[in-house]
Amino acid sequence: MEPSLVSDKEKIGVFACHCGRNIAATIDTERVVEEVLKHPAVVHAEHYEYMCSDPGQELIETAIREKRLTGVIVAACSPSLHEVTFRETVKRADLNIYKCEIANIREQDSWVHENKEKATEKAVKLTKSAIEKIIRNEALSPIKVGLHKKALVIGGGVAGIRAALDIADAGFPVVLIEKTATVGGHMAQLAETFPTLDCASCILTPLMSAVAHHPNIELHTLSEIENVEGYVGNFHVRIKKHPRYVEPDKCNLCNECENVCPVAVPSEFDEGLSLRKAVFIPFPQAVPSSYLIDANACLGMSPLICGKCAEPEVCGPQAVNFDDQEKIIEDDFGAIVVATGYELYNPTNLGEYGADVYPDVITSLQFERLLSPSGPTGGIPRRPSDEKIPKRIAFIHCAGSRDERHQPYCSHICCTYSAKHALLFKELVPDAEIHSFYIDIRAVGKNYEDFIRRVQEETGIHYTRGKVSRIYEQDGKVKVLGVDTLLDERIELEVDMVVLALPMVPFQGVKDLAGKMRIQIDGNNFLQELHPKLHPVESATSGIFLAGAAQSPKDIQDTVSQAGACASKALGILTQEKISHIPTVANVDEENCSSCRFCISVCPYRAIKTIDDKAHVEEVLCEGCGICVSACPSGVIDLRNHTDKQVGFMIKALAGEI
Amino acid sequence: MQTSNKVLPSQRVKASRGKIHIIKERCKQCNLCISFCPKQVLRRSDDINEKGYHIPEAIEEPEKDKICMACGFCEVVCPDFAIWIEERIDK
Numbered sequence: 225m226e227p228s229l230v231s232d233k234e235k236i237g238v239f240a241c242h243c244g245r246n247i248a249a250t251i252d253t254e255r256v257v258e259e260v261l262k263h264p265a266v267v268h269a270e271h272y273e274y275m276c277s278d279p280g281q282e283l284i285e286t287a288i289r290e291k292r293l294t295g296v297i298v299a300a301c302s303p304s305l306h307e308v309t310f311r312e313t314v315k316r317a318d319l320n321i322y323k324c325e326i327a328n329i330r331e332q333d334s335w336v337h338e339n340k341e342k343a344t345e346k347a348v349k350l351t352k353s354a355i356e357k358i359i360r361n362e363a364l365s366p367i368k369v370g371l372h373k374k375a376l377v378i379g380g381g382v383a384g385i386r387a388a389l390d391i392a393d394a395g396f397p398v399v400l401i402e403k404t405a406t407v408g409g410h411m412a413q414l415a416e417t418f419p420t421l422d423c424a425s426c427i428l429t430p431l432m433s434a435v436a437h438h439p440n441i442e443l444h445t446l447s448e449i450e451n452v453e454g455y456v457g458n459f460h461v462r463i464k465k466h467p468r469y470v471e472p473d474k475c476n477l478c479n480e481c482e483n484v485c486p487v488a489v490p491s492e493f494d495e496g497l498s499l500r501k502a503v504f505i506p507f508p509q510a511v512p513s514s515y516l517i518d519a520n521a522c523l524g525m526s527p528l529i530c531g532k533c534a535e536p537e538v539c540g541p542q543a544v545n546f547d548d549q550e551k552i553i554e555d556d557f558g559a560i561v562v563a564t565g566y567e568l569y570n571p572t573n574l575g576e577y578g579a580d581v582y583p584d585v586i587t588s589l590q591f592e593r594l595l596s597p598s599g600p601t602g603g604i605p606r607r608p609s610d611e612k613i614p615k616r617i618a619f620i621h622c623a624g625s626r627d628e629r630h631q632p633y634c635s636h637i638c639c640t641y642s643a644k645h646a647l648l649f650k651e652l653v654p655d656a657e658i659h660s661f662y663i664d665i666r667a668v669g670k671n672y673e674d675f676i677r678r679v680q681e682e683t684g685i686h687y688t689r690g691k692v693s694r695i696y697e698q699d700g701k702v703k704v705l706g707v708d709t710l711l712d713e714r715i716e717l718e719v720d721m722v723v724l725a726l727p728m729v730p731f732q733g734v735k736d737l738a739g740k741m742r743i744q745i746d747g748n749n750f751l752q753e754l755h756p757k758l759h760p761v762e763s764a765t766s767g768i769f770l771a772g773a774a775q776s777p778k779d780i781q782d783t784v785s786q787a788g789a790c791a792s793k794a795l796g797i798l799t800q801e802k803i804s805h806i807p808t809v810a811n812v813d814e815e816n817c818s819s820c821r822f823c824i825s826v827c828p829y830r831a832i833k834t835i836d837d838k839a840h841v842e843e844v845l846c847e848g849c850g851i852c853v854s855a856c857p858s859g860v861i862d863l864r865n866h867t868d869k870q871v872g873f874m875i876k877a878l879a880g881e882i
Numbered sequence: 883m884q885t886s887n888k889v890l891p892s893q894r895v896k897a898s899r900g901k902i903h904i905i906k907e908r909c910k911q912c913n914l915c916i917s918f919c920p921k922q923v924l925r926r927s928d929d930i931n932e933k934g935y936h937i938p939e940a941i942e943e944p945e946k947d948k949i950c951m952a953c954g955f956c957e958v959v960c961p962d963f964a965i966w967i968e969e970r971i972d973k
Contacts, residue, residue: 523953606890
């Protein structure tokens with residue numbers, strides 16, 4: 225055997241995978257084995273059909289034990305798929321997991337090439353390059369740090385409520401923060417929920433109450449995230465809590481304050497269909513169960529101008545407190561669940577539908593309020609202009625969804641809720657005539673298709689495939705102009721009311737929050753999961769999980785499932801005694817650091833600070849991305865097991881020089 | 883996003899509205915009522931009293947939302963008790 229390049233102590237084993245025909249069809253794995261065996265450090269090489277299968281892993285384990293291998297190369301698929309699998313394999317054979325490397329000969333080779341000869345040549349080079357890296361790899365152990373066994377849940381909609389309850393039920397303290405004055409979110413506004421038509425309040429309000437009374441849950445409403453620092457297990461969070469101006473413990477919900485308040489503004493809970501006062505409670509079942517003052521609507525607090533609600537003869541318990549101040553709450557958390565939810569796309573962007581001009585062109589959430597027994601019309605659908613019960617009604621699907629000019633994506637729930645609206649409306653107004661304009665009916669979910677069919681049978685709904693071009697009001701009627709794309713005909717329809725199924729968009733301020741929390745957002749501003757299939761609730765920042773419509777438009781079923789998944793992931797962290805972190809982090813040769821601070825400005829994880837004017841990497845924050853390594857003008861930062869020297873040798877191997 | 887054009891007629895609450903009365907001779911044009919009115923319904927008028935001061939007046943055709951809500955703050959700030967509000971309930 226030729227003398228070794230590094231040291232004769234290195235004994236490397238190479239395991240080439242066929243991946244069925246995925247790799248073997250384009251790469252001659254037998255030749256790869258032959259070629260790599262010529263490398264002085266390689267003492268063992270073999271190929272197998274499915275290396276990730278149990279017999280495949282057994283081959284690796286046996287070879288490590290029998291040949292006393294010091295390193296393992298698996299020439300197979302992308303490390304993002306099975307690096308963890310094979311590292312577990314070598315661990316079972318008592319080899320350090322950082323002495324296992326993957327040569328990606330599938331995604332980077334067999335899948336992208338056709339010429340077998342050249343692909344095989346490339347596979348040999350890729351494998352040799354991995355060999356050059358592994359013989360210079362250090363055996364490392366994960367970094368271990370302590371953690372705070374407390375979770376933060378951001379957003380008090382059904383997703384946040386479910387996640388908070390699941391974590392709290394497991395015995396861990398949870399802080400739940402909500403931007404508005406009550407938990408409940410959009411679900412609290414709904415009448416009945418598809419496909420089973422459970423009344424939303426009946427299934428949600430008990431959960432809201434459970435949140436309020438759970439000994440492990442600390443609830444902060446009117447609160448926002450100010451700042452998040454730290455890393456998984458040790459997030460340090462500053463929460464800004466806006467003043468409520470009414471003390472919840474004292475307020476006895478007598479509503480005297482509301483009666484004397486001179487200011488009336490559109491109610492958010494009723495989606496502008498009714499008015500509320502400046503001192504108000506969002507809805508009677510709100511949690512916390514207390515009035516509050518909307519500082520923007522109130523005539524003035526500093527100086528106090530009106531103050532009628534605070535008069536002793538009005539507020540008996542003296543709950544109104546105009547001196548209430550903004551508070552900053554600081555706390556430490558082990559894991560964070562982000563469930564910030566959605567809002568409806570602004571209908572004024574759809575000028576051709578005139579929702580901002582015509583009172584009887586309403587949004588789907590407004591229609592929910594009209595159908596809700598707790599709504600402004602007591603559950604009798606009346607149109608806003610004259611409160612007559614509409615007889616002819618039109619639902620416009622995709623009013624802004626699947627539309628390049630507005631939101632390109634499908635909002636996922638509109639087809640089914642519009643059908644639900646039709647059904648509920650028909651029950652209340654038996655002689656109603658219902659029209660629905662759709663592009664495609666997308667009722668994807670358990671029993672949704674049956675539900676749509678039921679609605680078609682029971683309501684006699686007229687489904688028209690086509691887009692509506694214009695809506696306007698004339699002589700107390702709403703005119704709908706459009707086209708039927710199945711009959712290829714122009715349509716002109718006269719109805720009493722139109723309901724727009726607007727796109728679900730992430731809540732305003734999502735970009736700001738994502739920036740503070742180092743979460744990525746996708747092209748449509750939804751929070752980005754780590755992997756659509758394998759890590760659907762994890763964000764790219766370890767320890768932060770995503771639930772509900774903040775991640776993508778989804779129905780209550782999926783939202784609750786995702787919230788449960790987030791809780792389980794968070795508990796996976798909180799139940800540990802120590803947190804493990806990858807040891808392949810950046811390492812500064814502090815003596816030669818020139819203190820230029822360039823690395824600090826490029827680090828996306830804020831992992832570098834200066835100590836005594838020298839760059840210092842906070843190892844638990846570092847994700848090993850390597851940006852600082854390439855940015856350092858003095859070249860004094862190295863990434864463990866990915867050093868410049870290693871990269872140099874890997875390039876040489878790829879160039880065929882070794 | 884909340885606009886008032888969708889408020890159902892029956893939901894339009896009765897709110898208190900004020901009629902502004904000014905005791906002309908007492909005014910010394912300190913402008914406190916004009917500066918502190920939260921709804922900005924007052925302005926300086928061209929009318930002068932016998933001491934030569936411009937007295938305030940209510941804006942006759944107020945902009946939307948700039949209507950007197952009878953909060954009575956002008957009464958409180960007027961150092962000369964020269965302004966008072968008559969409260970009435972309006973639709």
